Amino acid sequence: MPKKKLAVIGASHFQMPLIERAQEKGCEVHAFAWQCGDVGETAADVFHPVSITEVDEIVRICREVGVDGICTIASDLATVAVSHVAEELSLTGNSVACMERSTNKNLMRRAFEAAGDPSPKSLLVSLEDDAAEKSHAVHLTESQLDAFDPCEHGLAYPLIVKPTDRSGSRGVTKVEADHEPGAVAAALREAFEQGFRREALVEEFAEGDEFSVEGMSWQGTHHILTITRKGTTGAPHFIETAHLEPAFLSPELDSRVREVVTHALDTLGVTFGASHSELKIAPDGTIRIIEIGARMGGDCIGSHLVPLSCGVDFVGAVVDVALGNEPDLTPAHEPRASASRFLFNAEDEALLAQVEREHPELVAYKQMTSDDTDGHSVTDSSTRLGHFVMSAASAADLAPYLPEQLAAYARGDAR
Template identity: 25%
Template sequence: MKKILLLGGNYFQMTATLAAKALGCYVISIDYLPDNPAHKYADEYHNISTIDKEAVLKFAEEKRIDGIVSYASDISAPTAAYVAEKLGLPTNPYESVLTLTHKDRFRKFMREHGLRMPEGDSFTDEARALAYCRSLKFPVMVKPIDSSGSKGVTKIYSLDEFPAAFAEALSYSISKQVIVEAFIQKMGYQIDGDGFIVDGKIAFFGVMDQHNDLECNPHAPIGLSCPSIQKQEFQEKARNQIQKIFDLLDMKMGAFNFEYIIGKDGEIYILEIGPRNGGNLIPDAIKAARDVDLAAYTIKSAVGEDCSSLWEKPVHTCTSSYIIHATKDGIFRGIEIDEAIRPQIVQQALFVKPGDKVEKFRNAAFGIGAMVITFPDVEVMCEQIDHMNDYIRVIVD
C-alpha cells in the first residue's frame, strides 16, 4: 500500500482524498484546520501548516511517505516540491514550482525568454508602487504575487482607487508583495483549464471558458465550462507556448492549471500557470464531461506509477463547475433552484446553513457552495452560466 501525504483538506481538495483512497493508497492529510471535510476520509489527520516546509519535511520523513500532493492549492505547491525533492520522491524541480507560484518570478521568467506578458512590476512599498502606477495607462490591475482564487485582485480606473487596491492585495500576500500591471483587453472568454504532463510533454490540455458574475466581481470566476467556444487555433497556440515554458523549466510530471486570454491584438497572453490541479471543481467538471480522472492521475504520478494511459478523450457532455455565492452581505436563508436547471445538477455542496452571515462574492474565499452542472448544448450552457443568478438564487436578508 502506497502512503501518500495530501496538503490540505477543504471541500475542493476532497476529490484528491477520495481518488487516493479509491486507488488503494494509505492517505495522510494535514493542514491547520481540523474541521476541513476531506480529513474524515483520510486514514490519518495531523495539524501542521502546509506552508511550513521544514515541519512538513520532518513529518514526511517520520511517516516514510511514498508521495506528496498539493491539490488545488498554489500556496502549498512549493512545500510539496521541496519535500519530494529532499526525499527523492517524484516531483518537478522546487525552483521551477516557485517560479510558477510567484507572480513576480513568473513574469520575470516570461520576459527573459521573450514570452508575452502584461507590462508590470512587483513592490513591497506602496509609495514606489503608486509612482509606477502613474506610468501606466488605466485601467490597471493590482494583485498579490503569491495568492490564488482571484484573492486580492482589483482592477482600478484612477489613482484615487490605488491605496485601497494595494491594501487589499497586500492582505492576501504571504510574502507581502504586490504586482501592479497593465490591463489587457481580451477577446471572448478568459480561459481557465487543467492539463497534465507525462514524461515532460503535455498529455492532456483541458481548455475551459471562465464565467463571471459581473454584479460581484468581473475578475473572479463563478464557473468554468467545457467545451470551450474558443477557436482551436488559439488553443493550439496556447498549448505550444505552455509546452515551451515547461521545457525551459524542466517540468516533467503532474497536473497544472492554466489561465490565458486572447488580446484585442489577436495575441495570446499566458496569465498564470499553477503547478497543481485547479480549484473550483475543475477536475470534477472535466471528469463529468470527458471521463478523464485527473485527480487519480495526480495521485498515481505522485507515487511514481505509470500515467501513459492518459489521453484526451473528447467532451461527451457539456459541463460546468459553478460556485454558489451571495450578491450582497447579510444573513443566509437558503437557495432557490429553478426547476429548469435542477435535473442538470450532478454534484452539489453547501458550505453554510440558514442563519449564517455571508458576504457579497469578491473572490474564491467568499463562495458558499459548489456544483457541477451539465447542459444539453454549448449555447444553453453559456447562456445559463452567464445568467445563473436567474436560475440559482441565494436568499439573503
Template identity: 25%
Template sequence: MKKLLFIESNTTGTGMLALIKARELGFTPVLLTNNPGRYIGLGETKCIVLECDTNNLNCIRTIIDSEFEVGEIKAITTTSEFYIEVVAILAKELGLIGNPIDTVKKCRNKAEMRLLLKGIENIYEPWFYIIDSLEKLELAKDNIKFPCVVKPVDDSGSNNVLKCYSYEEVKRHTEKILSNKYNVRSQKNAQNILVEEYVSGQEYSVEIFTYNGKCKIVGVTQKIVDGAPYFIECGHIFPAPVSDDIRSVIERGVTKIIEKVNWQNGPCHLEIKIKGEKIFLVEFNGRLAGGMIPELIKYATGIDLLKEQLKVVTRMRPKLDQNPTLYAGIRFIIPLRDGKITSIFGVNDIENTVGIKEVKLRTIVGESIRKVENAYGRIGHIIGAAENINKLNYILDKSMDALHIEIEECEDYEDFN
C-alpha cells in the first residue's frame, strides 16, 4: 500500500482526522513528528509514527531515504501552517504534486504578501511598515496612524497580533515580538514585524481549493472576532450570510489574489474584510482553515475538505460542488481570566440538545488556565447546525449559557502547573 506522509499536524483535532481519512482513501498514513505526545488521539489513528527533527530538512530527508523505497511515497502534505514550506520543498525533490516553493515562502510571510499585492485591482492597500529593529520603528514613528495593528510576519493563530492605540504600545509590543526568537514549534522566527493600518469591519474566511492551477471557491465563512486589543476568534458561521453584491466583491478580489500568488494545488484560505468595492486581505494561509471550519463545511454541505485535500495531493480530482443545505456554526470556549478550574457542568445537557453536533472540552477540573490572547488558549468548542441562521444562533447561544465552568483565582504564577 502506498504511503501518504504528513509532516507534523495541527493540534485542533482535524489533523488526526486527516490521518484516518488517508487510510479510508486506500493509503497508509505516516506521521513524521518531533513530538508524538503533542497530538491527542494519535494512537487511535493507527498510523505509522516516525520521530525525527522536523525542523531540520536534512533530518527529514535522511529518514525518508532510510524508511521508504523509491516510489513508495504517493504524496506529502501537512495540516500545520508551520510546515507547508518544508512540504513544498520535499514534494518538488520527490516529483510529487505541490505548490511552487517561492509561492509558499511568500505565503508564510505576511510582509512579503503585502509587497506582492501592491497595485492589484480590487484589492485594498493598507499603509504598512516592515520593521526589524527599534531604530527602524523610530524612523517610521511620525507616519504611523492609530489605531494600527502590530504582528509578527510568520506566526499563526493570531499569536502576538495586537491592536495598538499609541506609539508607546507599538514600541512595547515590537520589543516583545523581537525578543521571541522561536515560535511554538521551536522554529526560528523571521524577526520581522508588520506595523499596518487597522481596517474595521466584518471579517470573513474564504475557503479555496485549486487543482492543477484551477481555482474553486468552496464558500465564505463569517468570523466572530473579539477580545480587543487582541484578535481572538470566538466563533464561525458557514455559509456566511452575505448579499450577492458582497459575494461578487469577494469572488473578484480573491480570484485576483490567487492568480498573483500562483497557488497551484490544494487548499488555502484567505481572511478578509470588505472595504468599499474592494477586499482587504488580513492574511493568506496556505492550508485548510483552522478553527474547525472544515467540519462546519462538512455539516453544511457534506463536503469533506480534509479528504478532498488528500485527494488533491494524491492526484485525484476533488469534488467540491455540493451546495449548503444547512447553516453550521461553532462557538469557542474562552477563558476570560487566569485561574484554576474547580468545576464543569452542563455538558451532558448540551450534547442532548437538538441541533448540537459536537461538544468538546480540552481541559479538566483542577487544571490551571490562562486568559486567552490567541487561538492557542481556547479550551473547547460547541458545534451546531440548523436550517436557518436565526435558529442556529439560538441553539448556540442557549448551549453556551448552559455550560458552566467555575474558575478559582490563582494567587501567583506558581499556581500554574
C-alpha cells in the first residue's frame, strides 16, 4: 500500500514532533517553509522551499503532489495556509472563515461579542487607510498617536495593547492608569512594528491567573483533554515562564471553563483538529477568554505536556484528523503531573543543572535555543534561552523546580 502523503506547514523545531510522528505512522511528509537551514528541512521526506505565506503556490504544489492531508502545530500563521489548501483540495480541515477569525484578534473579539462569549472589551486601532471602515476601528495618522486617548472610546485602564495577528507575547504591552506620558503611543508603535498588519487591539486588562485549555475536535464535537496553569513574567509583556498540568481547579470551576471554551470554539467555527484556548480567571471566578488558536499550543504544551499528563497521543491525533480519520483519544497511561520551565538567564540554566543532578528521572525533554546569557534580554517567547519538561506521579515532586506562583499549586498549598 502506498504511503499517505502529508503536507506540514513549517519546518522549524516546533514542527519536528509532527514530522516525526507522521513518519512513525507511515506518512510521506512534505514540509513547506522558507529555506533557512531549519531542522525540518532535512527531517521531512520532501522539503519544498516555499514561504508559508505563499498560499497559492502551496496549493499548486499540494495539488500536483496529491497530498492526502495537511496540518501544522504551534503556529497561527501556518494555519492560514492549512485552511486554504484543505478548502481548495477538499481535505479535512477548518474553513478559511474559521481561520480568519482565529488568527485575527479583532475578528475574534467581534465574534465573541456577537455570540456572548466572555472576553475583554476592546478597540481596533490602525494606521491603515481602510481601517476606518471597519467596525469598532479607529484610524490614526502617525502624528495623531501621541494624542490618542482610549478612554474617549469607552475603555478603562489598565489596558493591554497588542498586534491583531501575532502570538508568543510579541508586541504585547500593559499600560497602567498612572502611565507616563506617551506610554499608549509607544505601546501602539511597538504593536504596529511587531504585527504583519499596521493594526493593534487595545483592550481592557483582564485580572486573574492565566490558563490554557487544550482540545481536539472531530466533526464539530469538542474534546477537552486538559487545562494548563501558566506562570508569566507579569507586566508589561507577560512572557510565559512555566506551565503546569493539571491546573488544579475546583470541580465546579473546571466544568465552567470547559463549557465556556466549548461554546467559544463553536463561535469561531472550529470543527476539526487541535485547539489552544487562552483565558484568565479572576479571584472571584470570573472567566475571560483572551484568545483561541485553532491549532495545538506551542511551548511544548501540545507536543509534550499533554501526552505526559493525560496519556493522549495528541500529535498523532493531529495527523489522523488531517488524513480524514477520527482520532483515538484513549489515554495510554494513568494521569501524571507534568510541567515546563523556560530559561531566561544563567540562574535558570543553573536550575536545570540542579534538576538533572538531583532528580534526572524527572526531566522528560530539554532544548536550548541559545547559550548567550551575557547581556541577553528576553523580550518575547522567541528570545528565551530554552526550556525543559518534567513529569512525575505527584506534582509535589515538581514543585522545587517551578516558580512560586505554580509551585504553591503543585505542593497543594493554594488549592
